[in-house]
Amino acid sequence: MxxxxxxxxxxxxLVVIFCVITAVFFLIRMVPGDPAKMILGEYxxxxxxxxxxxxxxxxxxxxxxxxxxxxxxxxxGDTGNSIINGTSTRxxxxxxxxxxxxxxxxxxxxxxxxxxxxATLAATHKDKLLDHVxxxxxxxxxxxxxxxxxxxxxxxxxxxxxxxxVGGVGEGWWGTLYSLTLPAITxxxxxxxxxxxxxxxxxxxxxxxxFVITLKAARLPSRVILFKHVLRNAxxxxxxxxxxxxxxxIGGTLVVEQxxxxxxxxxxxxxxxxxxxxxxxxGIALYCAVxxxxxxxxxxxxxRWLDPRTKGNP
Amino acid sequence: xxxxxxxxxxxxxxxALAVLLLVIVSGCSGSKNDPAxxxxxxxxxxxxxxxxxxxxxxxxxxxxxxxxxxxxxxxxHNQITSNNAFAIDKVFESLVAFDSKGExxxxxxxxxxxxxxxxxxxxxxxxxxxxxxxxxxxxxxAVFSLERxxxxxxxxxxxxxxxxxxxxxxxxxxxxLKEPYTPFISELSNFSNGIIPNNFGGVTEEEFFxxxxxxxxxxxxxxxxxxxxxxxxxxxxxxxxxPSVDKLVYKLIEDDSQAINQLKAGEVNAxxxxxxxxxxxxxxxxDTTVVTNGSWVTEQVFFNTLDKHFSDVxxxxxxxLALDRDGLTKALTFGYAQTANSLxxxxxxxxxxxxxxxxxxxxxxxxxxxxxxxxxxGFTTKLLVASxxxxxxxxxxxxxxxxxxxxINIEIESIELATFRERFFAYDFAVMLNSGQADSPEANSIIxxxxxxxxxxxxxWTHYTNDEVTKLLYQGQKTADGDGRAEIYSKLLQTLxxxxxxxxxxxxxxxxxxxSSVDGLVVLPNGSVRFEDVHIQK
Numbered sequence: 001m002x003x004x005x006x007x008x009x010x011x012x013x014l015v016v017i018f019c020v021i022t023a024v025f026f027l028i029r030m031v032p033g034d035p036a037k038m039i040l041g042e043y044x045x046x047x048x049x050x051x052x053x054x055x056x057x058x059x060x061x062x063x064x065x066x067x068x069x070x071x072x073x074x075x076x077g078d079t080g081n082s083i084i085n086g087t088s089t090r091x092x093x094x095x096x097x098x099x100x101x102x103x104x105x106x107x108x109x110x111x112x113x114x115x116x117x118x119a120t121l122a123a124t125h126k127d128k129l130l131d132h133v134x135x136x137x138x139x140x141x142x143x144x145x146x147x148x149x150x151x152x153x154x155x156x157x158x159x160x161x162x163x164x165x166v167g168g169v170g171e172g173w174w175g176t177l178y179s180l181t182l183p184a185i186t187x188x189x190x191x192x193x194x195x196x197x198x199x200x201x202x203x204x205x206x207x208x209x210x211f212v213i214t215l216k217a218a219r220l221p222s223r224v225i226l227f228k229h230v231l232r233n234a235x236x237x238x239x240x241x242x243x244x245x246x247x248x249x250i251g252g253t254l255v256v257e258q259x260x261x262x263x264x265x266x267x268x269x270x271x272x273x274x275x276x277x278x279x280x281x282x283g284i285a286l287y288c289a290v291x292x293x294x295x296x297x298x299x300x301x302x303x304r305w306l307d308p309r310t311k312g313n314p
Numbered sequence: 315x316x317x318x319x320x321x322x323x324x325x326x327x328x329x330a331l332a333v334l335l336l337v338i339v340s341g342c343s344g345s346k347n348d349p350a351x352x353x354x355x356x357x358x359x360x361x362x363x364x365x366x367x368x369x370x371x372x373x374x375x376x377x378x379x380x381x382x383x384x385x386x387x388x389x390x391h392n393q394i395t396s397n398n399a400f401a402i403d404k405v406f407e408s409l410v411a412f413d414s415k416g417e418x419x420x421x422x423x424x425x426x427x428x429x430x431x432x433x434x435x436x437x438x439x440x441x442x443x444x445x446x447x448x449x450x451x452x453x454x455x456a457v458f459s460l461e462r463x464x465x466x467x468x469x470x471x472x473x474x475x476x477x478x479x480x481x482x483x484x485x486x487x488x489x490x491l492k493e494p495y496t497p498f499i500s501e502l503s504n505f506s507n508g509i510i511p512n513n514f515g516g517v518t519e520e521e522f523f524x525x526x527x528x529x530x531x532x533x534x535x536x537x538x539x540x541x542x543x544x545x546x547x548x549x550x551x552x553x554x555x556x557p558s559v560d561k562l563v564y565k566l567i568e569d570d571s572q573a574i575n576q577l578k579a580g581e582v583n584a585x586x587x588x589x590x591x592x593x594x595x596x597x598x599x600x601d602t603t604v605v606t607n608g609s610w611v612t613e614q615v616f617f618n619t620l621d622k623h624f625s626d627v628x629x630x631x632x633x634x635l636a637l638d639r640d641g642l643t644k645a646l647t648f649g650y651a652q653t654a655n656s657l658x659x660x661x662x663x664x665x666x667x668x669x670x671x672x673x674x675x676x677x678x679x680x681x682x683x684x685x686x687x688x689x690x691x692g693f694t695t696k697l698l699v700a701s702x703x704x705x706x707x708x709x710x711x712x713x714x715x716x717x718x719x720x721x722i723n724i725e726i727e728s729i730e731l732a733t734f735r736e737r738f739f740a741y742d743f744a745v746m747l748n749s750g751q752a753d754s755p756e757a758n759s760i761i762x763x764x765x766x767x768x769x770x771x772x773x774x775w776t777h778y779t780n781d782e783v784t785k786l787l788y789q790g791q792k793t794a795d796g797d798g799r800a801e802i803y804s805k806l807l808q809t810l811x812x813x814x815x816x817x818x819x820x821x822x823x824x825x826x827x828x829x830s831s832v833d834g835l836v837v838l839p840n841g842s843v844r845f846e847d848v849h850i851q852k
Contacts (some may be wrong), residue, residue, distance in 0.1 A: 033732030037739075039386070040394070044469045045770050048392075084386055085539035090538065151571060159578050166579040167572050168565070260689070261572040263541050271540060271568060276732055 011298060013293040019077070020289040028273075029062055035083045035180055035276040056083050071283070076240050079286060080279040084272075088285035092268065097287075099169060100264035103180050104253050107187035108242065115192050119199035120226070123207060135200075138193030146252050150186040151260035159181060167261030183260040190252045191245060198241045202234035243299040247292045290311070317543040338729055347846040356501045369685050375850050376561040377507075379843070380585035383541050384566045388526045388534065390508050391462060394469040394753075398724075399505050400586075400842040401543055401564060406508025406528035409437045409456065409487070410499060414607055414756035416661050418837045422451070422529060422552075423487075432494030432794055433513070437487045444550040445511055448531045453481030458512040460489070467649070469766040470753060473762070474498040478633040494792050496799065500756040505842075508653025513676040531557045531846045541566050558834070576829050577602055582621045583850060584828040584835060586843070590647050590705050597828040605826040608661040610752035612654055612760065615713060619778050621744040623695055629722075630686035630814040631688075633745075634673040635680035635718040643820040650825060654818035656807045657750070657760060660820070661839050663795075664803040672811045672818075698746040699726060700734035706747050713747075738775050750774060753840065757803050758791055764816065778815030 036052035037044060045050075053059045057068060072080045078090040122134040143151075158166040170179040177278060207230055215225050242249075254266030261267075267285055272280040326643050390402045411421035420426060423437040427573040443451040460479045464472060474495035489671035491498065501507070509529060514522035526534060527754035529552065532545035545562040567573040567583055573585045574592055578599060588596060588604065597604040615633075624630055643653045655672040658665035673789045684690060695717075699710045717724040724745070729737070740748055763771050765787050767779040786806040793799045810816075823843050834847035 031733065032736035034732075034736060037735060038732065040392070040469055044394070045467065045471070046466070048469065059544070086718050087539070154575050155573075162579065166575040166581050167567065168576075168581065239329065258569055261567050262568060263566070267568060268540060274732060 004300075009297060010220070013297050016097075016293055017286070017289045021073075021282055021286045024285040025066060025278075026062070026204075026223065027269065028278055028281050029065075031276075033276045035278065038224040038275045038277075039084060043303065082272075082277055084275050084280075089279050091259070091286055092280060093265065093283055096263065096268050097261060099176075099180075100253060100257065100266065101174070103183055103187065103264065104182035104249060106177070106180055107191065107249065110114060110184050110238075111191040111195055112187035112242070114188065115195035115199055116235075118196045119203060119238075120231070122196065122200045124226070125201035126204060134196065136201045138190070138196050141189050142193045144189045146186060147255050147259045149189055150183065150256050153182050153186055156259070159242055165314075169262055180258045180262070183256050183262060186256050186259070187249065187252050191242065191249060192211050194313075195238055195243065199234060199238045202237050203230055206230045206233045240299050240303060243295050247288075248249050316791045340595045348671050349494040349781055357602070359481050364748075373558045373849070374560045377559045377584075377845060377848050377850065378563045378565050378582045379845075380565050380567040380576055382566075382568055382573070382587060384540055385564060386539050387523065387535075389523045390506050390510070391466040391468040391470075393506070396841055399840075402508065403505035403527050403530070404545060404562070404845070405530045405534060406505065406510060407530050408503055408505070408509065409439075410503045410845045412500070412503045412755050412838065414836050415435045415839055418500055418755065422456075422509055426499070428499065432496065433491050433574065435489040435491075435498065436713065437489075439485045440552055441485075441486070442531060443552050445515070445516070445527050445529055446548040446550055447527050448550055449511065449515070451509065451529055452512075453486070453487045454483045454508050455512045456487045457481050459509045460507065461508060462510075470504055470507065471500060471797070472491040472498075472507070474501065486734055494794070496794055497754070497756040497758040500754040500759075504754055531844075532562055535561075551846075552685070553846060558585075558847060558849050559845065562845050574827065577829065581784060582828060582829075583832050584826055584843075586826060587841070588825040590650055590822065590825065590829040591749075592827070593650055593825050594849075597663075601830050603828055603830050603832075605828050605835050605837055606650065606823045608652075608659065608839055609822060609824045609841065610658060610659055610755070610839045611749050611822055611824075611841075612659055612759075613709075613749045613819045613822055614657075614747075614753075615819065616738075616743075616746050616748055616774060617815055617817075618743055618745070618778050619773075619776050620741055620814055621695075623689060623693055624693060625688070626687045626745060627813055628683050629689060630817075631673060631812075632680045632684035632687065632720055633713075633717060633722060634817045635676050635683055636720045636722075637713060637817070638675040639672075639817075639819055640675070642709065642712050643846055644714070646705055647820060647822060651822040652821050655811070657764060657810055657816070657818055658757055658803075658807065659752070659821040662752055662757055662760070664754055665803045666800075666807050669804060670807055670811050673814065677719055691722065693725040694725065695744045696725045698726045698734065698737060698743040699728045700748075701728045702731065709747055714746075725729040739777060741777065748774075749822075751840070755839070757799075758787075761787055761790065761803070765810070765833055773815065778813075780809065780813065783809055 036049050036058060037058060040048055040052060050059075057065065060068070069079065072078070078088060081088050082092055118137070120136050122131045125131045152168055157163045164182045165179045169176055170178060212225060212230060215229060216222075254269055257264045257266030258270055268280065269284045272284070321430045349807050363735055385398055385401040387398050388405060390406050393399060393402060395397070407422055409421060409423040413419050419822055421444060421487055422439060425438050425439045427436045428434070437456070439453060439456070445451055449751050451754065452572055457479050457687060458470075464476055464479075464523050475492040477490045477492045482488055485804075511527055513782065531548055531551050534543065535546045536544040538543075543564040544741045547557050547560050547565070556585075567576060567582070567585070571590060573582075576582045577585050577596065578601070580601065584605075588807065592678050593604050596602045598670060606715060617630050619625050640653050643651055652660060654667055655667045658667070683710050684692065697710055697713060699706050707728065710728070714724040737743055750760050762769060763808070764774040765778065767773050767777060767784065773779070783806055786802050787800070790799060790802045790806065793802060824837050824839070826835060826837055826843060828835060831851040833851060836844035838844065
C-alpha cells in the first residue's frame with residue numbers, strides 16, 4: 001500500500017513534467033518569430049533563411065518537430081542543442097544554474113530569518129503596537145511588484161549610497177555573496193509576508209495550547225519554551241508553505257535576475273525567448289518543472305511522514 | 315490576549331541575534347564602505363605598466379562597455395546585426411574604412427585606385443601589416459577573404475558584379491568588375507569585407523570563427539555567446555601605440571535601466587544605445603556624459619502599398635500633410651535628432667535634404683488631399699509598432715492624433731519585437747513605425763533597400779513600385795560620383811517625397827553614455843565605436 005502510494009505520486013509528477021514541457025513546446029511555436037531570422041538578422045536573403053531553417057530542422061512540420069523533440073528527450077536526456085549557439089541545453093543551464101540556486105538559497109535563508117524574527121515579535125506582542133506594525137508590513141510589501149522593489153533598492157542602496165554593486169556578479173565567493181545580497185533581499189521581500197502570517201498564526205496557536213501552559217506551570221524559562229518548543233512546532237507548517245511557494249520563488253528569482261543584470265537562468269530564459277531559441281526555453285521549463293515537482297513531492301512525503309493523519313487519503 | 319510574553323530586553327536580544335544571522339547569511343558584514351568587488355568593472359583599474367604614472371590620463375587598464383545584446387558569432391560574412399557587427403569590426407578590418415564623418419579612408423590598403431571606366435580597382439597593402447598571431451598579411455589573404463564573401467553572399471553581400479579578384483604581387487590586389495558599380499568602394503568599407511588569413515590560417519572554418527584571427531586592434535580572449543566578451547589588445551596592430559587600453563570588455567546588460575544605473579555607479583565605462591529620453595539625464599549627471607555623432611538612420615512611417623487604403627497615393631499624402639514632423643521631432647528627441655525631409659540622412663552624400671520639397675504640416679491641404687482619395691470621409695486602420703521602445707510608442711500616439719484631425723481613425727497595435735518583424739515581413743500591416751539604416755556611407759545603400767520592388771526587401775516590405783524610380787536607382791549605381799549622380803538622386807528623392815511610400819520623420823543621433831573620465835571614444839555613424847584611442851582618466 002505504502003509503495004503503491006509512492007509510485008502513484010511519482011507517476012503523477014512525471015506526467016505533470018511531461019505536460020509542462022509539451023505545453024511549452026507548442027505554445028512557444030504558436031508565437032510568431034523565426035529563430036533563423038534572429039540569427040541572420042532582418043535583412044537576410046530568402047536563400048540564407050531557407051538553408052538555416054533546414055539546418056535547424058525548422059522546415060519540418062510542428063508534429064515532426066515534436067516527435068524529434070521527444071526522441072531527443074529520451075535519448076539525450078535533454079531538449080537538444082541551442083539554436084543560437086549550438087551548445088547543449090544541459091551545458092548552458094548547468095553553466096547558469098549555480099548562481100540562480102545560490103540566489104534562491106540566499107533569498108530563502110533571508111526570508112526565513114526575517115520572517116522568524118518578525119513573527120516571534122508579533123506573536124509575543126499580540127495586539128500590541130509592534131504586532132500591528134508587523135502585520136501591516138506584509139500587506140504593504142505584497143502590494144509592490146517585485147521588479148519595482150528591486151529598482152528602488154538599486155537606486156537607493158547602489159546608485160546613491162554605493163553600498164552594493166548595481167548589478168552583475170562579483171569575483172570570488174565573497175564578491176559573489178556581496179553582489180547577490182540586494183537581489184536576495186528583493187526576492188526575500190516577496191516571500192516574507194506569507195511566511196510571517198503563517199508563522200505568527202502557528203506560534204499563537206502553539207502558545208495557547210495545553211502543553212505550553214503545562215510547561216509554563218513547570219516554570220521552564222520562557223526563552224526555552226519559545227525556542228525549544230513553540231518555534232519547533234510552529235516552524236514546520238511554515239517551511240512547508242515555503243516549499244509550496246517554491247514556484248513563486250523561482251519565478252520571482254528569474255525576474256529579479258533581469259533587474260539586477262545577473263547572468264543566471266532567468267536572464268538566459270529572457271534572452272532565449274527574445275531569440276526564439278526553442279530548445280533552451282524548453283530546457284529551462286523542463287528543469288524548473290522538475291524542481292518544482294520534486295520539491296512538492298518531498299513536501300508531500302514529509303507531511304505524510306510527520307503527520308500520520310494524512311496517510312488515509314493519499 | 316496571549317499570556318506568554320517576552321520581556322523587551324529579551325526581544326531585543328532575539329532581534330540582535332537575527333540581524334547578526336542576516337548579516338552572516340548575506341555576507342555584507344563590514345564591507346559596506348568597500349568598493350564593489352567586481353574589480354573588472356571598476357573604471358580606471360589600470361593593469362598596464364604605466365600604473366605608476368601620475369598623468370591625468372593613463373595608458374593600459376580595462377575598458378568596460380555595456381551592451382544590450384550578446385555576441386553570438388564572429389563570422390563576418392554571415393552576420394549583419396549590430397550585436398555581432400560591432401564585435402567583428404574590432405577583430406577584422408577592411409582594405410578601406412569610413413571615418414566618423416562617414417568619409418572613405420584607406421585602411422589596410424595604403425592606397426587605392428579606380429580606373430576611369432570604373433571597372434578596375436587596385437589596392438596596395440600597407441607595409442609590414444600583420445595578423446594578431448604575428449603572421450604577415452599578403453594580397454593572397456585579401457583574395458581569399460573576398461572570394462569567400464562572394465561565395466557565401468550572406469546578408470551583407472557584395473552587390474557589385476565582380477569578375478576577378480587577383481593578387482598581382484604580395485602587396486597588390488586587383489579587382490575587376492563586369493560593369494561599373496559606383497557604390498563598390500564604400501561597400502568594401504563594410505566590416506563584412508574584413509580580411510582574414512588565407513585558408514583560415516590552416517584551421518577549420520568552425521575553429522577559426524571560434525578563435526578569430528584578424529588585423530583589428532583587439533583579439534578575442536574570452537567569449538560567452540550568451541554573455542560577455544573580453545578582448546585583449548592586439549600587440550601586432552599596425553597603428554603604432556594603439557590601442558591604448560589593455561583590455562576591452564563587452565559586458566552584456568540586457569535591461570536599459572540596469573545599464574544606466576551601472577553607468578551612474580561607475581561599474582561600466584560606457585554604454586551602447588542610450589535611449590533618447592535618458593540622454594539629458596546622463597549628459598547632466600555629475601560623473602557622466604553623452605558622446606554623440608550623426609547616424610545613418612532615418613526614422614520613418616512605412617505604408618504598405620498593398621493595403622486597400624494606403625495603395626492610394628492621396629491617402630498617404632494626406633497623412634503626411636496632417637503630421638507635424640518638426641513638432642514630433644522636437645517633442646520626442648530632446649535635441650538629439652534633425653527633422654527629415656528626404657529618405658537619406660544628412661550624414662550621407664546626395665541626401666538633398668535642403669532642396670527636397672517635402673509635404674509639410676498643413677491640415678487644410680491634408681483634408682483636401684484626402685478628399686481626392688477613394689476614402690474622402692476617412693476610414694479606420696491600424697498602426698503596427700514594436701513594444702518596448704517608448705519613443706516609438708509616443709510617435710504612434712502623435713500619428714494617431716494627426717490622423718484624427720482629418721478623419722483617419724488609427725488604432726495602435728503594439729506587439730513584441732520578434733512578432734513585429736514576422737508581421738511586416740509577411741506584409742501583415744497597414745502602417746508601421748520603423749527605421750532604415752545605411753550600412754555604408756553611400757546613397758545607394760538605403761535607396762536600393764527601400765525602392766527596389768524586386769530586391770529581397772521588396773522596397774522595405776512596402777512593395778512600393780515605380781518604374782521611373784527603379785530606373786533612377788540603377789542609373790545611380792552606374793554613374794560615377796559627381797553632379798550627374800547628385801541630379802539622379804535628387805530626382806529620385808523628390809519622387810519619393812511626392813508619393814510617400816514611407817514618410818521620413820527624423821534622423822536620430824547616435825548616443826553613447828559614458829563616464830566623464832573617458833577620453834577618445836570615436837563614435838561612427840553606423841553606431842559602432844572605435845576604442846583605439848580610448849583613455850581613462852585617473
